[in-house]
Amino acid sequence: xxxxxxxxxxxxxxxxxxxxxxxxxxxxxxxxxxxxxxxxxxxxxxxxxxxxxxxxxxxxxxxxxxxxxxxxxxxxxxxxxxxxxxxxxxxxxxxxxxxxxxxxxxxxxxxxxxxxxxxxxxxxxxxxxxxxxxxxxxxxxxxxxxxxxxxxxxxxxxxxxxxxxxxxxxxxxxxxxxxxxxxxxxxxxxxxxxxxxxxxxxxxxxxxxxxxxxxxxxxxxxxxxxxxxxxxxxxxxxxxxxxxxxxxxxxxxxxxxxxxxxxxxxxxx
Amino acid sequence: xxxxxxxxxxxxxxxxxxxxxxxxxxxxxxxxxxxxxxxxxxxxxxxxxxxxxxxxxxxxxxxxxxxxxxxxxxxxxxxxxxxxxxxxxxxxxxxxxxxxxxxxxxxxxxxxxxxxxxxxxxxxxxxxxxxxxxxxxxxxxxxxxxxxxxxxxxxxxxxxxxxxxxxxxxxxxxxxxxxxxxxxxxxxxxxxxxxxxxxxxxxxxxxxxxxxxxxxxxxxxxxxxxxxxxxxxxxxxxxxxxxxxxxxxxxxxxxxxxxxxxxxxxxxxxxxxxxxxxxxxxx
Numbered sequence: 001x002x003x004x005x006x007x008x009x010x011x012x013x014x015x016x017x018x019x020x021x022x023x024x025x026x027x028x029x030x031x032x033x034x035x036x037x038x039x040x041x042x043x044x045x046x047x048x049x050x051x052x053x054x055x056x057x058x059x060x061x062x063x064x065x066x067x068x069x070x071x072x073x074x075x076x077x078x079x080x081x082x083x084x085x086x087x088x089x090x091x092x093x094x095x096x097x098x099x100x101x102x103x104x105x106x107x108x109x110x111x112x113x114x115x116x117x118x119x120x121x122x123x124x125x126x127x128x129x130x131x132x133x134x135x136x137x138x139x140x141x142x143x144x145x146x147x148x149x150x151x152x153x154x155x156x157x158x159x160x161x162x163x164x165x166x167x168x169x170x171x172x173x174x175x176x177x178x179x180x181x182x183x184x185x186x187x188x189x190x191x192x193x194x195x196x197x198x199x200x201x202x203x204x205x206x207x208x209x210x211x212x213x214x215x216x217x218x219x220x221x222x223x224x225x226x227x228x229x230x231x232x233x234x235x236x237x238x239x240x241x242x243x244x245x246x247x248x249x250x251x252x253x254x255x256x257x258x259x260x261x262x263x264x265x266x267x268x269x
Numbered sequence: 270x271x272x273x274x275x276x277x278x279x280x281x282x283x284x285x286x287x288x289x290x291x292x293x294x295x296x297x298x299x300x301x302x303x304x305x306x307x308x309x310x311x312x313x314x315x316x317x318x319x320x321x322x323x324x325x326x327x328x329x330x331x332x333x334x335x336x337x338x339x340x341x342x343x344x345x346x347x348x349x350x351x352x353x354x355x356x357x358x359x360x361x362x363x364x365x366x367x368x369x370x371x372x373x374x375x376x377x378x379x380x381x382x383x384x385x386x387x388x389x390x391x392x393x394x395x396x397x398x399x400x401x402x403x404x405x406x407x408x409x410x411x412x413x414x415x416x417x418x419x420x421x422x423x424x425x426x427x428x429x430x431x432x433x434x435x436x437x438x439x440x441x442x443x444x445x446x447x448x449x450x451x452x453x454x455x456x457x458x459x460x461x462x463x464x465x466x467x468x469x470x471x472x473x474x475x476x477x478x479x480x481x482x483x484x485x486x487x488x489x490x491x492x493x494x495x496x497x498x499x500x501x502x503x504x505x506x507x508x509x510x511x512x513x514x515x516x517x518x519x520x521x522x523x524x525x526x527x528x529x530x531x532x533x534x535x536x537x538x539x540x541x542x543x544x545x546x547x548x549x550x551x552x
Binding site: 167169170172173175176177178179183187188191192194265267268269 | 325326327344345346347349350351353355357359360361362370371374375404405406424
């Protein structure tokens with residue numbers, strides 16, 4: 001019985017893949033037909049899929065070249081972006097998880113701070129940019145702070161919710177055992193709230209990746225966001241489209257990483 | 270001075286709309302001697318689990334107090350381990366890690382090897398050898414409660430508090446685990462306070478049975494001594510006329526008297542506690 005169900009699921013997935021590929025093919029045909037083919041390497045209007053693929057291949061085959069300020073390989077630009085993402089996101093996550101646990105454990109404090117969190121949450125992280133530029137006076141760090149602001153709220157809210165929803169029994173057991181604050185935190189509270197925390201982290205990393213591209217368009221200099229903007233200024237739309245696809249691909253990989261982490265930390269009661 | 274003294278304990282919960290207070294139970298007063306197995310029986314709502322939680326330190330009484338070994342109880346602590354109705358095992362930890370968490374908390378001066386050996390000893394004692402690395406989710410209710418018992422006994426508390434420990438275990442397994450409990454209890458001579466609905470379970474396991482009248486404003490109505498010699502064998506016990514008598518009395522009480530006694534004015538004082546010599550049959 002079980003085998004049949006499993007087989008049916010596999011078949012379902014295979015079917016979905018086939019349909020997916022079919023959609024892609026239709027899209028590519030439509031794209032190719034609706035754009036003018038490139039004539040002698042020069043493209044008129046929007047680039048077609050073939051010229052984008054050629055350009056993407058060029059970019060991927062030599063990702064780490066560095067020919068001055070405005071001409072760096074896509075690999076270097078991605079590393080700049082991922083570096084900012086890593087710093088801002090990690091800092092935000094540490095703060096958000098710690099604060100979230102405290103708020104989850106002390107409902108009064110949660111109630112007191114919640115109105116402020118609700119006001120801060122819907123603000124676009126980019127709106128903070130002028131303030132960061134003014135206070136930090138360093139555009140790269142301002143971008144890191146934008147990442148920080150973009151990735152703190154979902155993790156904070158999910159962590160607080162996860163800690164509030166921890167079953168009373170687990171906390172009772174830890175107080176029976178008179179666990180120290182540290183082991184209570186690392187052995188009971190964190191693992192108990194882990195599924196909710198990781199769900200928050202996953203939303204945050206998506207938001208942070210969106211924000212860093214926009215922030216880099218504003219600050220200029222380096223990063224995948226700046227790369228897109230620079231190529232637009234050079235009217236290199238093939239590069240712009242290739243970069244867009246790269247951004248999407250990296251986003252998928254980041255999300256998949258957290259999906260795996262979520263699977264690892266999930267538990268059934 | 271008794272080992273565990275429940276001293277005129279009353280508990281109130283806030284009433285509807287925050288108005289007034291609902292009395293769960295009032296002036297519950299009895300003593301448990303060291304090594305004694307005492308069970309509290311009563312209908313749902315009589316507050317017996319609340320009383321257990323007060324002894325555990327999870328809740329505070331509104332009046333009266335609990336004295337364990339000469340010291341008043343204010344907080345939860347390692348001298349009282351609870352075996353929970355729904356097991357309360359950490360689902361992200363394996364069987365071994367669940368017990369190890371407690372062992373390391375209770376004996377933090379021990380090195381890793383000593384802890385591991387000790388944990389294994391208790392895993393073997395409850396017959397879970399081979400399942401050390403399984404998570405609670407894949408175990409049956411009976412096996413989960415074995416982990417709960419191992420965790421509680423491993424800490425070697427002064428008092429074991431059993432909160433309807435067999436209620437979520439299927440009837441066939443229940444008997445086996447009851448026998449395991451009694452074997453572990455006889456080996457360690459722990460002091461036990463158990464709460465249950467199950468009259469047969471209470472008679473099989475207990476030295477004394479405390480009967481609660483119905484809530485709200487429940488009272489301790491009676492403490493019955495059960496003096497059958499140990500080890501007790503369920504099948505032989507059931508054939509004794511004395512067993513039938515105790516059982517009938519308790520059932521009768523639970524059936525009709527509960528409501529009457531709780532409203533009986535004669536029983537409003539603390540002297541309502543009558544300890545009767547119920548049975549001392551030979552097996």
